Amino acid sequence: ACGSSGSSGTDDGKATGSGGGSKTVTLVSHDSFAASKSVLAQFTKETGYTVKVLRGGDAGAAVNQAILTKDHPRGDVFFGVDNTLLSRALDNGLFEPYTAKDLAHVPQDVQLDAGKHRVTPIDSGDVCVNYDRGYFTAHHLAPPQTFADLVKPAYKNLLVTENVSTSSPGLAFLLGSAATYGDGGWQDYWKQLKSNGVEVVDSWEQAYNDRFSGSSAGKQAKGDRPLVVSYASSPPAEVVGVTPEPAQSPVGVATGTCFRQIEFAGLLHGAKNTAGGKALIDFMLSRTFQQDMPLQMYVDPVRDDAVEPPVFVKYGAKVDHPATLSPDTIAAKRDDWVGAWNGIVLK
Amino acid sequence: MALPLLFFAAFFGYPVAAIVGRGLHQGGRWQFGRVGDVLGDPAVRHVLWFTCWQAAASTALTLLLALPGAYVLARLDFPGRRLLRAVVTVPFVLPTVVAGSAFLALLGRDGFTDSLLGVRLDTSVWAILIAHVFFNYAVVVRTVGGLWAQLDPAQEEAARMLGAGRLAAWRRVTLPALLPSVAAAALMVFLFTFTSFGVIQILGGPTYSTLEVEIYRQTAEVFDLPTAAVLTLVQFAAVLAILALHGWTVRRRESALRLVDPARTAHRPGGPGERALLGAVLAVVALVVLLPLGVLVARSFDTPNGYGLAFYRALGSTDGGTFSVAPWQTVGNSLRFAAVATVIALVVGGLAAAALVRRSGRLLRGFDALLMLPLGTSAVTIGFGFLIALDKPPLDLRDSWLLVPLAQALVGAPFVVRVMLPVLRAVDDRLREAAAVLGASPWRVWREVDLPMVSRAAAIAAGFAFAVSLGEFGATVFIARPDDPTLPVAVARLLGRAGPMNYGQAMALSTVLMAVCAASLLVLENLRTPSAGEL
Amino acid sequence: MGSALLRLEAATVRYGERAALDAVDLAVAEHEIVSVLGPSGSGKSTLLRAVAGLRPLDAGRVLLDGADQRGVPPHRRGVGLMFQDHQLFPQRDVGGNVGFGPRMHKAPREQREHRVAELLELVGLPGAQGRAVAALSGGEQQRVALARALAPEPRLLMLDEPLGQLDRSLRERLVVELRQLFGRLGTTVLAVTHDQGEAFALADRVVVMRDGTIAQTGTPLEVWQHPADEFVARFLGFDSITDAVVAGGAATTEWGTLPVPPGTPQGPCRLLVRPTGVLLSAAPAPAPAPASAADEGALRCEVVARTFRGGHVAVTLRPERGPRLEAECALRAAPREGDTVAVTFDPQDVVALPA
Amino acid sequence: MGSALLRLEAATVRYGERAALDAVDLAVAEHEIVSVLGPSGSGKSTLLRAVAGLRPLDAGRVLLDGADQRGVPPHRRGVGLMFQDHQLFPQRDVGGNVGFGPRMHKAPREQREHRVAELLELVGLPGAQGRAVAALSGGEQQRVALARALAPEPRLLMLDEPLGQLDRSLRERLVVELRQLFGRLGTTVLAVTHDQGEAFALADRVVVMRDGTIAQTGTPLEVWQHPADEFVARFLGFDSITDAVVAGGAATTEWGTLPVPPGTPQGPCRLLVRPTGVLLSAAPAPAPAPASAADEGALRCEVVARTFRGGHVAVTLRPERGPRLEAECALRAAPREGDTVAVTFDPQDVVALPA
Numbered sequence A: 001a002c003g004s005s006g007s008s009g010t011d012d013g014k015a016t017g018s019g020g021g022s023k024t025v026t027l028v029s030h031d032s033f034a035a036s037k038s039v040l041a042q043f044t045k046e047t048g049y050t051v052k053v054l055r056g057g058d059a060g061a062a063v064n065q066a067i068l069t070k071d072h073p074r075g076d077v078f079f080g081v082d083n084t085l086l087s088r089a090l091d092n093g094l095f096e097p098y099t100a101k102d103l104a105h106v107p108q109d110v111q112l113d114a115g116k117h118r119v120t121p122i123d124s125g126d127v128c129v130n131y132d133r134g135y136f137t138a139h140h141l142a143p144p145q146t147f148a149d150l151v152k153p154a155y156k157n158l159l160v161t162e163n164v165s166t167s168s169p170g171l172a173f174l175l176g177s178a179a180t181y182g183d184g185g186w187q188d189y190w191k192q193l194k195s196n197g198v199e200v201v202d203s204w205e206q207a208y209n210d211r212f213s214g215s216s217a218g219k220q221a222k223g224d225r226p227l228v229v230s231y232a233s234s235p236p237a238e239v240v241g242v243t244p245e246p247a248q249s250p251v252g253v254a255t256g257t258c259f260r261q262i263e264f265a266g267l268l269h270g271a272k273n274t275a276g277g278k279a280l281i282d283f284m285l286s287r288t289f290q291q292d293m294p295l296q297m298y299v300d301p302v303r304d305d306a307v308e309p310p311v312f313v314k315y316g317a318k319v320d321h322p323a324t325l326s327p328d329t330i331a332a333k334r335d336d337w338v339g340a341w342n343g344i345v346l347k
Numbered sequence B: 001m002a003l004p005l006l007f008f009a010a011f012f013g014y015p016v017a018a019i020v021g022r023g024l025h026q027g028g029r030w031q032f033g034r035v036g037d038v039l040g041d042p043a044v045r046h047v048l049w050f051t052c053w054q055a056a057a058s059t060a061l062t063l064l065l066a067l068p069g070a071y072v073l074a075r076l077d078f079p080g081r082r083l084l085r086a087v088v089t090v091p092f093v094l095p096t097v098v099a100g101s102a103f104l105a106l107l108g109r110d111g112f113t114d115s116l117l118g119v120r121l122d123t124s125v126w127a128i129l130i131a132h133v134f135f136n137y138a139v140v141v142r143t144v145g146g147l148w149a150q151l152d153p154a155q156e157e158a159a160r161m162l163g164a165g166r167l168a169a170w171r172r173v174t175l176p177a178l179l180p181s182v183a184a185a186a187l188m189v190f191l192f193t194f195t196s197f198g199v200i201q202i203l204g205g206p207t208y209s210t211l212e213v214e215i216y217r218q219t220a221e222v223f224d225l226p227t228a229a230v231l232t233l234v235q236f237a238a239v240l241a242i243l244a245l246h247g248w249t250v251r252r253r254e255s256a257l258r259l260v261d262p263a264r265t266a267h268r269p270g271g272p273g274e275r276a277l278l279g280a281v282l283a284v285v286a287l288v289v290l291l292p293l294g295v296l297v298a299r300s301f302d303t304p305n306g307y308g309l310a311f312y313r314a315l316g317s318t319d320g321g322t323f324s325v326a327p328w329q330t331v332g333n334s335l336r337f338a339a340v341a342t343v344i345a346l347v348v349g350g351l352a353a354a355a356l357v358r359r360s361g362r363l364l365r366g367f368d369a370l371l372m373l374p375l376g377t378s379a380v381t382i383g384f385g386f387l388i389a390l391d392k393p394p395l396d397l398r399d400s401w402l403l404v405p406l407a408q409a410l411v412g413a414p415f416v417v418r419v420m421l422p423v424l425r426a427v428d429d430r431l432r433e434a435a436a437v438l439g440a441s442p443w444r445v446w447r448e449v450d451l452p453m454v455s456r457a458a459a460i461a462a463g464f465a466f467a468v469s470l471g472e473f474g475a476t477v478f479i480a481r482p483d484d485p486t487l488p489v490a491v492a493r494l495l496g497r498a499g500p501m502n503y504g505q506a507m508a509l510s511t512v513l514m515a516v517c518a519a520s521l522l523v524l525e526n527l528r529t530p531s532a533g534e535l
Numbered sequence C, D: 001m002g003s004a005l006l007r008l009e010a011a012t013v014r015y016g017e018r019a020a021l022d023a024v025d026l027a028v029a030e031h032e033i034v035s036v037l038g039p040s041g042s043g044k045s046t047l048l049r050a051v052a053g054l055r056p057l058d059a060g061r062v063l064l065d066g067a068d069q070r071g072v073p074p075h076r077r078g079v080g081l082m083f084q085d086h087q088l089f090p091q092r093d094v095g096g097n098v099g100f101g102p103r104m105h106k107a108p109r110e111q112r113e114h115r116v117a118e119l120l121e122l123v124g125l126p127g128a129q130g131r132a133v134a135a136l137s138g139g140e141q142q143r144v145a146l147a148r149a150l151a152p153e154p155r156l157l158m159l160d161e162p163l164g165q166l167d168r169s170l171r172e173r174l175v176v177e178l179r180q181l182f183g184r185l186g187t188t189v190l191a192v193t194h195d196q197g198e199a200f201a202l203a204d205r206v207v208v209m210r211d212g213t214i215a216q217t218g219t220p221l222e223v224w225q226h227p228a229d230e231f232v233a234r235f236l237g238f239d240s241i242t243d244a245v246v247a248g249g250a251a252t253t254e255w256g257t258l259p260v261p262p263g264t265p266q267g268p269c270r271l272l273v274r275p276t277g278v279l280l281s282a283a284p285a286p287a288p289a290p291a292s293a294a295d296e297g298a299l300r301c302e303v304v305a306r307t308f309r310g311g312h313v314a315v316t317l318r319p320e321r322g323p324r325l326e327a328e329c330a331l332r333a334a335p336r337e338g339d340t341v342a343v344t345f346d347p348q349d350v351v352a353l354p355a
Ligand SMILES: Nc1ncnc2c1ncn2[C@@H]1O[C@H](COP(=O)(O)OP(=O)(O)OP(=O)(O)O)[C@@H](O)[C@H]1O
Pocket: C134, C135, C136, C137, C138, C139, C140, C165, D015, D016, D020, D038, D039, D040, D041, D042, D043, D044, D045, D046, D047, D084
């Protein structure tokens, strides 16, 4: 119904004439994108635009798709590029600059394209080692807290992580170690991890749902690794739907092993409905949307005045000093590091 | 002939050429040098080698285990036969990640084999092979069984009168007659296992990798399109080699057979031999197919608060967050897409099969091979190909819901062709002649002679196309329509989130998927072509 | 007949309600050649399939060499069967088909090839080993099927219409050669045929079937000369049958008084006159004294049809009274259609059938 | 014969090198019934397939009603064909098979059902509409195939061994009824058969084929009485053939001097004696004066075989000199094997064949 604007809609922001007719703004994202119906309805109420969401693949695939289709973009806004992939998106000229309205409420340290405003940070999440509380209680062992702990003999054969070439938490964990030990030191760290019996699987799903002994799925699947590379938001997720509410989540977070992922949204170059897209980006930074996100996508809002839901407050972990790396460093080093990692860990 | 050709050109040839072309044509010039680079990489060669041999081994193992099943399900008459035939097809629709996880539980630590035999298979290649049997048991049972049920038993009787025992008669008379469909089944199993993705990812760990996995990584994760393009070409070359081998095997063996009404060939199991065979087949089905399915079903009821229906109830609510629609509504989406895809696959595949039967020649053999290529093509390649190729006039399907069924039909149509061809080629040409001299035009001959004979195979093929479409994930995920996720896509999204509710819902939804699949297949099998019973 | 190679005792095969084989008792001695005759659908093929073990009996027994065959699988019975519809293996060439049996019996390759060549020679297809069976004519296929059935040299060979699609001269030659072959090998044969001439020429004994039962068995001559009943008589092509009362050496019928052979049972019966026993004389008294004609024993008939059958002419006559008569005449002696002829009867061709 | 319904002109069909049909010329007039006879593999079925358009000609033409049929597909030719191996549709019941043709010709349902019932009655399978074809006996299948071919009432009906699997009495009844049916409908018929009796009974004209060519055509009587050559003679079952020199009313042969019918061409030829022309007399002079016996025209022969054929006995004789002779005797007049008989010849059964 909306693809008929072919000839008149020769891009540029002023093409709202045709896009405005449809009053639809299209959000291109990855499979994990989610938002409450009521929140999206509120956007429609406020702006008159309805949101159409196109999801395709995981975060990496979605970015790649967007790059492939950049001459004929499938929508107006892209959401879901994180700091590990940001430069790939920016270098390919995927986005048009737009300065979102409430940027003032967003801490400077997550505004990674602050100079050009081609992308706007929307959420952040920490990739950290999670632990199976039950296991460590039963074995009278203190759970590890830092990268350094993980190579200790006490934790031999306990950790499962993801393949860095196929999984974004896997890559984040590598980046975290690189941020901690430096370009010259992380290889040595991983050699130690390897000799301490780290297990590598291809996907987060497999690591968390099948191998990890702390998640409910992993318990069913007889997973036997009490340490897993996952998210800081996993503990609250483990108690959702469980009645009665437990005092503690069965999963804990090793807060010294975290790497921060920041997800951005941007106005797609060649978007048909630029005005709608801008409105949508503004809305994504609104408190309404930001407060809805945690329970929808298990991420943290970037807005400093957003109130976190009670489960997050009660069961979530507070990560104070996550490891970070600049997008430029990541862009420059990623391929080399992945190659080196493959050589060390998978050989 | 023209329609199928056009279909494959537009929805396979063009998109795949576009994505491969994009990969190889970088920076304004063709990068054929990459071919040498990639092929020279010992890691790539290792992957290629593993891909080939695991596919060959999987195919052999599947044939070995499933051929007796094909006999039992085609020729023996016992209660629950239809249900069993539907149930063995269920794995086909299961997202491989889901099934892989069931196998992990069965074959891994404290799993079925570990506690029973003390062997852990999750780290060995056996887990992969067994999972491949699980997925492809039905391919053999249905493809081969479709012809087997119609073979005139008198041929075997003739052999026995000449002194051949049961087994010898089967080996020397029935098997040669079945060979084209056995080869077709083997080809399909080989292609599926050759392009195996989820199973390898889960059960193979980082040690075992197939070309398909590499292509996926290079395309979707690493975004190294040139390498992906070269790997795609390598995959094509391998698939073409297999197709050539298949063609060569089959060509001289196809002969007109005396086909009879399948209703007349089934008999109650008689004698200790047949009862033992039935028992053995049931045991294999129970172990290899039912047990893994059972694990998933059990998990779908295993809530944090004890066994119950909580996950199923959750499927009905929209505020789980993952979807703007309730997850169970994806059942409707999937059924709708699958129905459309099945129709497309039947029309395109049926026309192609009809054309392939009537004529022969080099060109047509090429066409035959072209039809099989989609089965040997990575789903990402097709998905990304669709994205970049079908986004501008005259084929601007960016916003069309048709994209999903089209992609699915691309996998379904080769099935239809492969299942129907052996049967059509077995139809004695003189039956067609008999109809012609009784006044039937060529079109009537097709409707009155071929169609009734092939209707059983067509139903089987339709079942396959339907199951494939219901379960198709790889390509669909890249072209999923807004708010219309298909069921496997929904399962994948649920799996991608932590927490018991998400995981439980994924299991519940998978169980729903199995039930929907089994029910649809039962309905399909009971549909009779109207012309069969007419005067 | 304790030494019967094959014995059927009350053998019964039912298809649904209908019995295709109805409590059949039959014994075939070693080295005997028995032809099974009978109308289409009378159960001939079913009989062979039951003996072969391809169709289990619903009642009764099949014994081979005195041993009950219940539960013995077909390939262990040591019998061969040539199927009515051949059932050649389409994936194998002629040589592969004929050599199949010897191969199953593990005959060495050379011997097998020799045997195949020999048999193809016998059936008139020398050198056909390499031909595809789909490229054979109907009769050629039948001959390959015959050669295939002969190849393993089973003790009991059952042939279902083995020569039905062959022309007369080939058939006659084959009948002679097959008899010699069977005599040499000592094969016992049970052969279904619809051709009486072939049955009579081939067989030591003939079995006539009717609706799943055996209507008559005997040597060809016995059956021909003394059909057991009207059914067998009509099946053999004798249609000149009427009611009669035999008294002394004569029978009173609608056709007049007919002489009967000595020893004919007295009293009412059905009376058959074989065509060869209907003697025509050119033209009797034009029609003046019907009473006297009858007295003379000559019956006036009109020729309603004459059919040239090669060698002789079959003449259908409408007598003054009584049902139609069939006569057989030499070609040059045959009257024309419309002629009126006088008929007398040869007592040797008059047979009283059990009523 | 400008009004021929069917005409073949130099029709040729090759399989590889071999011509299965070799420049055949043939014309069939409207309403004519023609039987095609010939040894197995002589090209009879190929001829029918070529006419039906199932096998394109490699050379020559097929004309129907004067129109060249090249490129006309089978279903447009208005001809019917009953296949030698029936080719019943396995997935349809008997009614569905027989009713197929009328359905293709859009006959209304009621008429179709009526026609099916009628034809099944004709072939002796009344009420068989609902039966599965796989559950029929061989002969029953053949009859269904016949009914199916008759159902659409084509102008030209081609039958490939239509009655080959039926017993004699049924076949004889069907020949009569088919002739009547064809006469009533005005159907032109081309029927292949291997049974001479059937061919002679059914056909107005007979075509004898040999190796893809036509060896002879003529009425049954013509062919029987004057076989065109030795091949046709032998094919008809005449095996008493020898070299001869005809001079005046007698022929000199190894068997002695035989009388020949008047008008026999003079000079050397092959000479055939039909079995009916070999007259046996009980026992001649025990053997004293061979010269005189030859002078008398009586040939001494030993009976080497006698075969009962029903009605008559075929006797094979080994003469003192010359090749074997076949004689046909009435049952009661037949000598026994080993007997010595004197043979004289009936000139009416002596035929000089073109050398
Ligand atoms: N498809 C074929 N390929 C090669 N040769 C063939 C083919 N069909 C028939 N022939 C050969 O052509 C010849 C004539 O075959 P045709 O079927 O016409 O014989 P026919 O006279 O009908 O014999 P029959 O009485 O045995 O049925 C035979 O020698 C046969 O082997």
